[in-house]
Amino acid sequence: MIAYKFLSADRVGLFSGFRWPEPGIWIDAEGKADSRVSGIHALSAEGLLDWIDDELWTCELAGIVEDDRHVLVAERGRLLERVEAWDESMALDFARACAARGREQVVEALRLEGHEDEAQELGGCDAEGFVKSAPGLAAQLPVEIGGLVLMAADTTAIAEGLRLEARRPALKSHLEAVAASGATPGAIAANVAFVVAHSAAGLHPAGYEAGVAAERAWQRDRLAERLGLADAA
Amino acid sequence: MLRATVSSVAGSRTVAIEPAEERILAQLRDGDEEAFCILVRRHSPSMTRVAMAFVSRRAVAEEVVQETWLNVVRGLDGFEAKSSLRTWIWVILRNCASRRAEQEQRLVPLSELAAEEASGDDIGVSPDQFFEEGRWAGMWSSGVAPWDDLPEERLLSSELQAALLEALDTLPRMQRAVITLRDVEGWPPREVCEYLGVADGNQRVLLHRARAAARAAIERYLEEGTR
Amino acid sequence: MVTCADIVKLVTDYNEGRMTPAERRRFEEHVAICPPCRSFLAQMRTTVELLGELREEDVPPDMEEHLLTAFRDWKRDT
Numbered sequence A: 001m002i003a004y005k006f007l008s009a010d011r012v013g014l015f016s017g018f019r020w021p022e023p024g025i026w027i028d029a030e031g032k033a034d035s036r037v038s039g040i041h042a043l044s045a046e047g048l049l050d051w052i053d054d055e056l057w058t059c060e061l062a063g064i065v066e067d068d069r070h071v072l073v074a075e076r077g078r079l080l081e082r083v084e085a086w087d088e089s090m091a092l093d094f095a096r097a098c099a100a101r102g103r104e105q106v107v108e109a110l111r112l113e114g115h116e117d118e119a120q121e122l123g124g125c126d127a128e129g130f131v132k133s134a135p136g137l138a139a140q141l142p143v144e145i146g147g148l149v150l151m152a153a154d155t156t157a158i159a160e161g162l163r164l165e166a167r168r169p170a171l172k173s174h175l176e177a178v179a180a181s182g183a184t185p186g187a188i189a190a191n192v193a194f195v196v197a198h199s200a201a202g203l204h205p206a207g208y209e210a211g212v213a214a215e216r217a218w219q220r221d222r223l224a225e226r227l228g229l230a231d232a233a
Numbered sequence B: 001m002l003r004a005t006v007s008s009v010a011g012s013r014t015v016a017i018e019p020a021e022e023r024i025l026a027q028l029r030d031g032d033e034e035a036f037c038i039l040v041r042r043h044s045p046s047m048t049r050v051a052m053a054f055v056s057r058r059a060v061a062e063e064v065v066q067e068t069w070l071n072v073v074r075g076l077d078g079f080e081a082k083s084s085l086r087t088w089i090w091v092i093l094r095n096c097a098s099r100r101a102e103q104e105q106r107l108v109p110l111s112e113l114a115a116e117e118a119s120g121d122d123i124g125v126s127p128d129q130f131f132e133e134g135r136w137a138g139m140w141s142s143g144v145a146p147w148d149d150l151p152e153e154r155l156l157s158s159e160l161q162a163a164l165l166e167a168l169d170t171l172p173r174m175q176r177a178v179i180t181l182r183d184v185e186g187w188p189p190r191e192v193c194e195y196l197g198v199a200d201g202n203q204r205v206l207l208h209r210a211r212a213a214a215r216a217a218i219e220r221y222l223e224e225g226t227r
Numbered sequence C: 001m002v003t004c005a006d007i008v009k010l011v012t013d014y015n016e017g018r019m020t021p022a023e024r025r026r027f028e029e030h031v032a033i034c035p036p037c038r039s040f041l042a043q044m045r046t047t048v049e050l051l052g053e054l055r056e057e058d059v060p061p062d063m064e065e066h067l068l069t070a071f072r073d074w075k076r077d078t
Helices: A045-051 A088-112 A116-123 A127-140 A143-160 A174-179 A185-201 A208-227 B021-029 B033-055 B058-075 B085-103 B110-118 B152-156 B158-169 B173-184 B189-196 B200-226 C004-015 C021-033 C035-052 C061-077
Strands: A002-007 A040-043 A055-062 A066-068 A071-074 A076-082
Touching (some): A002 A076, A040 A045, A040 A055, A040 A076, A045 C021, A055 A071, A088 A116, A088 A185, A116 A127, A143 A185, A174 C035, A185 C021, B021 B085, B033 B058, B033 B085, B033 B110, B033 B173, B033 C061, B110 B173, B158 B173, B158 B200, B158 C035, B173 B189, B173 B200, B189 B200, B200 C004, B200 C035, C004 C021
Antiparallel strands (some): A002 A040, A002 A055, A040 A071, A055 A076
16 A cells, blocks of 8 residues: 655654665564554555655555554555655745745734734735734734734744744744744744644634634645645545 | 564663673683673662662662672572573662661652652643743743754763763652663663562653653753853 | 643653553644654653663772672682
């Protein structure tokens, strides 16, 4: 069975630290009672979005395969081919696209809440302009929407490789810690996509969960399209 | 086909190859002083750390370790190798340490000490590293940078080893014993629980807190080097 | 929702294989999208590896001397 696998740089598994051998060489999971602990994990195309990392590989699985919400677990597996299209450039491009939607959504939210001036100003900004203007504007806005404006700015800065702007202590953000954690392009893409999906969620008319699902669906489609995946949902 | 431990931290780990036990035993019985010294040097530091769970003072622990080796020497002729040499040495250590603890009237069972050290809310990282409230409650408030951004030599250096050993020295006694047996010596969880007489749940909390402290020591060491 | 503090608290349970599959899934889903937690997980793994590589030689000198004497005496007497 053919599936996908995301790995960190140098074919290293994110959770195990295990370095996969070159393509073609079979790996046998340790024979433990619970294969979900020690088995070979891989992804169907629908599962890619949740596990983004530096390298994308196709892989072959053998033995008992469980499928738990697009995560496949098998007894044996081997890497087949690196999906060359997924490189640092595509990862950052994806992150930037996600962040851009985050900015659009927060500008729309500002409009809906009657903050026309701020919406106008931020709506007219490019990525860098948004990052620079956001903290000052956020400080003038009600705390809730101000925080969302800053989140859009911070995810943009992370995706674009810009410095996060200083802000009032009350607006201190976890994303500043993210930016200081040496994230690779793959890790950046994973983080930015997630944060944007969850910040957009709060603004969605059909409620939080619908909001997350809608944004993740857009992201999934975008990823599949860019990777040229034939069997993406 | 390669057989690989996919989850490499739990359970068994790779240890540096040591001379076969039969060979060591034969060398000892032959009166080979170098073999004896190697054995003593190899095991004494960990034995001392574990003895400190019983008797708490380092000077007393060292006496216990010395007494253990004297007993090992005396018992060499009669040792029937029904257990491994390593197991036998460690059992003697526990006996000597327990006896000494009784003499010194330090009679709190290790299981109780373990439960005490495992109690409370300490997750291993200071709460000030996380947001306390608001939208980011529970999330990191400071960056955590990967260590592999630093040259490999720093991670393998003798200064780091010294920093790690110092960190082990400052641990509470049961945490120190557990991390020594689990991570320094590589014993599996059940063996450690049986040896120390502690419950598995407590063993895991102790191991967690000790590992977190060791991590913090490495972090501090690496930070100091980059200033 | 899984927080970073949860990851820190649970990392040893995770590494020891002492989680239900559902807990494991939630743990990994968070680490996958959180760069600081990725670093933390890797650091804990490295910490355990380094502990396993500790090679100490220090024995108090008088202890080693005393033990060698005892060893020689035993050797001589047998």
